[in-house]
Amino acid sequence: MGEYFLQQVANALSAGSLYALMAVGLAMIFGILRLINFAHGDLMMIGAYLAAFSLFAGLPLPAAIVTTLAGTIVVGLLMERIAYRPIRGGPDVAMLLTSFAVGQILQNGTLLVSRLGGQPVQIAFPAPELLNGVVAIGTLTVPKVNVVSFFTGVVLLVLLTLFVTRTRLGLSMHAAAEDLPAAQLMGIKVNRVVATAFAIASGLAAVAGFLYATQAGQINPYLGFTPVLKAFIAAVIGGFGSISGAAIGAYALGFLEVIPTALAGIADILPPGSVSPGVHDLLAQLLPSGLASYRDAFVFVFLILMLLFRPNGILGGRAREEAP
Amino acid sequence: MSRLSRSAGPLVAIVGLSLVLAVLDASGLAFWQGLVINFAIFVILVVSLNLASGFTGVFSLGHIGFMALGAYISAILTLPLREKGDYLPNLPSWLAGVHLDQFVGPLPIGWLAATIIAGLLVAFVAFLVGAVLMRLSGHFVAVATLGFLVIVRVILFNADDFTRGSRTFSNVTPYTNLWWAWAWAILVVYVVWRLKRSPYGRDMFAQREDRWAAMSVGISVLRPRLLAFVVSAFFTAVAGSLYAHFITSFSPTVFYFDLTFRVITMLVVGGMGSVSGSIVGTAAVLALAEGLRRIEDVTLLYGLSGILLAVFFILVIIFRPDGILGQRELSFERLLARRRSAPEPAAGTSPD
Secondary structure, three states, X not given: OHHHHHHHHHHHHHHHHHHHHHHHHHHHHHHHHOOOOOOHHHHHHHHHHHHHHHHHOOOOHHHHHHHHHHHHHHHHHHHHHHHHHHHOOOOXXXXXXXHHHHHHHHHHHHHHHXXXXXXXXXXXXXXXXXXXXXXXXXXXXXXXXXXXXXXXXXXXXXXXXXXXXXOHHHHXXXXXXXXXXXXXXXOOOHHHHHHHHHHHHHHHHHHHHHHHHHHHOEEOOOOOHHHHHHHXXXXXXXXXXXXXXXXXXXXXXXXXXXHHHHHHOHHHHOOOXXXXXXXXXXXXXXXXXXXXXXHHHHHHHHHHHHHHHOOOOOOOOOOOOOOO | OOHHXXXXXXXXXXXXXXXXXXXXXXXXXXXXXXXXXXXXXXXXHHHHHHHHHHOOOXXXXXXXHHHHHHHHHHHHHHOOHHHHHHHOOOOOHHHHOOOOOOOEXXXXXXXXXXXXXXXXXXXXXXXXXXXXXXXXXXXXXHHHXXXXXXXXXXXXXXXXXXXXXXXXXXXXXXXXXXXXXXXXXXHHHHHHHHHHHOHHHHXXXXXXXXXXXXXXXXXXXXXXXXXXXHHHHHHHHHHHHHHHHHHXXXXXXXXXXXXXXHHHHHHHHHOOOOHHHHHHHHHHHHHHHHHXXXXXXXXXXXXXXXXXXXXXXXXXXXXXXXXXXXXXXXXXXXXXXXXXXXXXXXXXXXXX
């Protein structure tokens, strides 16, 4: 019983770290440009593919990581320079739609390249040996990659926080997020700040892509869609536009997501005799094991409720979203 | 201008369209017939989305969810009894006995009823969803409606008893033909066109342009948005029914983001707020997509058409953000007048 819940907590923490790596990047770019970059999920996908191809090519793990990071950052910077800069400051929806189009380009581009390379649409990810297997923590067994995901997420978030609060470039990012035109007047080079934000966000997405692919075992060009939506939810939960908020929101989402899964099987894992048969049957009926497959619907209902009642996140105050 | 001459243009267009359809119907060119039916279905989708998003400024990414519901509801309702038992054995009893496959003469009245029922049910769903979501604005409403699309998809995948889950739903009776598709398309265009000129439509545009100014003269923000959303969902469900009985087999994966993006591309290219723009945009993007698909088939560079369409879309957003027509409408009188008068009127004629 206790073990069951600890297992769920471990799942929540590992998923939370992945969401955090994505949500923080999304929130950083949103903070500066008011752009919900939907192509962020596709950057994660690019990261997963670059990792797969580097490992296929026989690169050792450190080299594969460097290639993945560098490649994804280049794609992220190009995306900003080519697609987003011309419409910077444009209507919200125009920027959002552009990011969808950028996502389509990345997905179809990956499909094209991967088919030209003679690969099928769905590729088995060559997970590095180091990340295979399980770790035993007390009586719990957790896949090694989940443990690595959790700690990677935490370490990178701490480093990012230090960067944003302690360095000059980080502070100018903060200033740009507060008020872009004013920051520009104060002599902050906005293009450099935006590029830095995209570079960092892309790097984090690449890491998330690598870890996600290792966990999932398979990759395809469309794998970024659900994660970016989840990252968006995480950012909404935490209050859009702040890095720490997005990170907290991501872990909150991780826990929120395991609730349906945890509750779905609860009637079956209760030790026999601990509750009366009537209660057992009631639980089994109210929380059927099929509930788990409605998980995504559940989190999106939660998103809609959040947007309505606490659009500034669990940390922010109560306010209505204003029409443009 | 007299009433007669004002309605002459649309009448000529409808008569012309009927002639084209009759010739096409008789020709037996299956490919072109399919393309023209597709065109009608996309016209309904784009014009409806224009009503919900272009008129009101509330960007909906969830409309394909309405289409999916319309497709499944109509497909389930029209399934003949003898197939229903084998195909969907776990339907609840109140639904298992329903089979809207009746004909009156050559007309599939059962299907017509099923389509309208699907539209009404979906409109009711849209009312519930809209009453909540239409309070949001900007990109937040876009993502919240995208959330609705994901919810619909999850439900379709999991409600096995009704939808067969992830398995293909096939054996849908192929009722949709050129005439049905275009009859609905013309009805939708007519209704949305009339709505645009009506006080309701003006409220929609007013709250889109400036919500505070609109509110200060007593125009509610929520009501016009909700009206647009619900009417638009009805027609989108009709498009779903037409699609279901045209393609005859489908699964929940069809009704997802690719289709959403395609419809939005057509809308933005045509011009948000312009009904005739939606038709032009649909034709342009459909032709482009079809052409690119041919190139893809020949060169075997799969993915190329997706890339080029997205590039085209970005170029439109950067260089012509209002689309081909913006908010203006093509009008037959103006087209004729332009041809008669020797000097071309200056570009950027005043919006109507």
